Amino acid sequence: MSETQAVKEPVPPAKEGQGSQVIREIMGGNALISVLAVVVALVIGGILIAVTDPRVATASGYFFADPGATFSAIWSAVSEAYGALWRGATYDPTARTWQGQLGIFETLTFATPLILAGLAVTLAFRTGLFNIGAQGQIILGATFAGAVGFGMHLPPVIHLLVVILAGAIGGAIWGGIAGFLKARTGAHEVIVTIMLNYIAISLVLYLLKNQLKDPNSTNPISPQMDDNAVLPLLLGPNFRVHAGLIIAVLAVIGVSWLLNRSTLGFEYRAIGANPKAARTAGMLVSRGYITVMLISGALAGLAGVAQIAGTEKSLDSEIAGSIGFDAITVALLGRSKPWGTFFAALLFGAFKAGGTSMAVNADVSIDIVAVVQSLIVLFIAAPPLIRSIFRIKAARREGASA
Template sequence: MTGAEGNKPAQESGGNPNATATPAKPPVPAKESNGTQLVREIMSGNAMISVLAVVVALVIGGILIAFTDPRVTSALGYFFGDPSATFKAIWAAISEAYGALLRGATYDPGARTWQGRLGIFETLTFATPLILSGLAVTLAFRVGLFNIGAKGQIILGATFAGVVGFLIELPPGIHLVAVVLAGAIGGALWGGIAGFLKAKTGAHEVIVTIMLNYIAVSLVLYLLKNQLRDPNSSNPISPRMHETAMFPLLLGPNYRLHWGLVVAVLAVVAVAWLLNRSTLGFEYRAIGANPRAARTAGMLVSRGYITVMLFSGALAGLAGVTQLAGTEKLLDSDIAGSIGFDAITVALLGRSRPWGTFFAAILFGAFKAGGTSMAINADVSIDIVAVVQSLIVLFIAAPPLIRSMFRIKELRREGV
């Protein structure tokens, strides 16, 4: 070894022969871009599970449509003689049914009037109460509570709103605001009962809210047969809402879409901010993740249960307001319909996220709007839509089933 070569370590270490060479740092992996991370989460996470659940449900629904179609059953009789005829009949049955569903929910160029063509507005009309009631269930989910009582909260919200809407006369503008506030208060009080009992006695919210649903139905039916009954009708219905208490129509008299949709969108924004940007929302998420740890950290878990059920009930009450002041115009015992239980499906499909719930509600609104078109134009039972909705719930409730069917790896998040 030459002298020049022997001096290299000393020169590289700044002339200090005792210094040791610093080991090279391992290369830092390039950080994923936001777009790449988003795609990875969609393909491996909950969003993709929701999409695939809908797709699988539609496929199974298509099979039911095909094998209940008379053309298919007829073609099956000579399947081995002409198998192509059977497949053509299957394709015709499924494409006609889902085509009619899609056109009825969005745009039908074959309709004679513009009112019939623009089914998207009917979809949004159906989606409006689903957005609000779905948010009610979503908010409770994030705290670890299963609010199955949206139906009762919708009924009480509509009842409170109705009392202000058809028994009291107020100036325009003020009257509608009073109706909205009354509906929110009615739903909040009914939801707050479940939250209070959960916080103070440990009563299970599922049992309590189910019982409150029955009480709400019986209570409103009693009121409609007595104090709130329309004297001009023999049926248990209320008088018609005053014009000043109704939501104005967004697109004129030819469409049912009303300003309740704006209320629903504002509610989505508010709930998203509450959960993701506020201190209270952080507490809600902490309680939902681990109530014991949240209590150890000094959070008031009991207060969280009560306040979240108040907010949840208020949102469901607003759904009742949109039904009463926007669509039905009068109160009856079936004002909630299936909205309360559809809200659970919407919240599950939306993965308990405000904007996910919003789009899930629009999807279910499309099912409702397009189901009628499918029944009329394709001669397919509207019950098929209910079957598809039920299948969506089934697959959403069993993510491992979807993951195994499509070989999707579960996304493991790093950090907290």
């Protein structure tokens, strides 16, 4: 997968700007598959919603007497659910408060850690490594950031910078372990990162019972972050959007530059395309594995910073939610490109924000979002399947992957 990806995309000519490349990626043939995959996944999700809706079940009882009733029941069940999803993720004129109407900002809040963690997966993926461990790296990043965030008292700005740095270091350590073991012993990074995820959870639970516990609380939760240690809110106290979004966008630009413009990135892509050829060409493959996992871990650690210093403000064992796993799907949906990851993260952020409103307003469990997301990735990962559904001819470049 990774190999074919990297082979298929030649380095864009230097004269082209970043913007035009983004547009080309969106307009390209692959993007059509992505859009269709989203559509098919939503249709299957809609079928699930309709089948389990009690009104549809009632109406289908007298289907032959009044088939229209069944179809209108299906329509109302699905349109209510997806309507609520859409309004929750963008703009909801029916909400009681004006803050509640602007779900788009919730979307951005949810998207922020997804962008950063998605980039972590993307970068490793392009180097031919499968970083399943974003979850653990987020937890470690949040733990490190939290430890200096409520354990130290520093002047404004400096404190925040220290927190961000600590989070990146925390994630880098956790990612670096996997990279080091891969490089030195050949231990498969998928196994190591999965195991490190669970070790991270146990570790943070232990710390929350002991060193990092809030003495004033009976629950395993840390004290609140220092006021100087939190990421400032971008749109005032009414919205949760925080400066982590700026970090995320900067990271997208940075990773994009790293991968496409820098020597290091060229090495990474070469290793991802063919580690043996890269070694023959004189590149240090093992060093590449270690450094890319350090950077990847640091990016995931920044996602942890966004969570603890931006959204949550205190550490608990659920700090990473399902971000680490969503990040994998985000990176796949984004086709392992930095800007693709960015837009995929926005979409998944919208699903998350909308899913909450769907659960409240249309009584459809937020789990349907997980179903739709995983179907999207399955369809995207198997372009021949989507092509056979829509009878699209294979793009010429696709031939190289066989």
